[in-house]
Amino acid sequence: MNPVLLSLTVASLATLAATVPAVALGTWLARRRGGLRLAVQAVVLAPLVLPPVVTGWVLLQLFGAHGPLAALRLPFTTAAAVVAGAVVGLPLYVRAVQLAVEAVDPGLEQAAATLGASPWRVLRTVTLPLALPGVVTGALLAFARALGEFGATILVAGNLPGTTRTLPLALFTALQTPGGEAEAARWAAWSLVLSLGALALAEVLARAVARRVGTA
Numbered sequence: 001m002n003p004v005l006l007s008l009t010v011a012s013l014a015t016l017a018a019t020v021p022a023v024a025l026g027t028w029l030a031r032r033r034g035g036l037r038l039a040v041q042a043v044v045l046a047p048l049v050l051p052p053v054v055t056g057w058v059l060l061q062l063f064g065a066h067g068p069l070a071a072l073r074l075p076f077t078t079a080a081a082v083v084a085g086a087v088v089g090l091p092l093y094v095r096a097v098q099l100a101v102e103a104v105d106p107g108l109e110q111a112a113a114t115l116g117a118s119p120w121r122v123l124r125t126v127t128l129p130l131a132l133p134g135v136v137t138g139a140l141l142a143f144a145r146a147l148g149e150f151g152a153t154i155l156v157a158g159n160l161p162g163t164t165r166t167l168p169l170a171l172f173t174a175l176q177t178p179g180g181e182a183e184a185a186r187w188a189a190w191s192l193v194l195s196l197g198a199l200a201l202a203e204v205l206a207r208a209v210a211r212r213v214g215t216a
Contacts, residue, residue, distance in 0.1 A: 026098040075158070076156075076158040089142030
């Protein structure tokens, strides 16, 4: 598969895979206090500050031949690239959801609860609709992060043409090839266009959703 199409596919699947955990964790972190919350937040946000190669190493320990999840046979497959992208994009997604939920007036949730709404219904009909701009922003930020992932991907998924060679890996390969400067420039241009496009789309969609729910 072409590196551009592969990157878009991997980033899209990674974002989808991260959506439920990100929304659940972001909402939980926004409404909880105490030591457990701090511990969970530290673990979730760790990929933001860890070198991506360390994240890839951790994934290898989990999914490698001697890891607890070895039966899944994940390493050096397209699915491994998806998992790497989801893991590195998850902190951005969670943080955006957390900030969006924290901005929702708790009084509105309490009012819905006093009218008989269950916690799940409050979440579904009050909290998440009002936090939707942040959810959208988080999804597109996670997509952009997965699109540019290199360090974790090359460790856990390798650099296999058509299978795991995404845009960053294609750029790296071109730079290692004599006379590959022109090809490297092409992949770099694609990466820049797609990443900036994702960030611009995040801003546009967040504003559109905010206007729709009346929070702009």
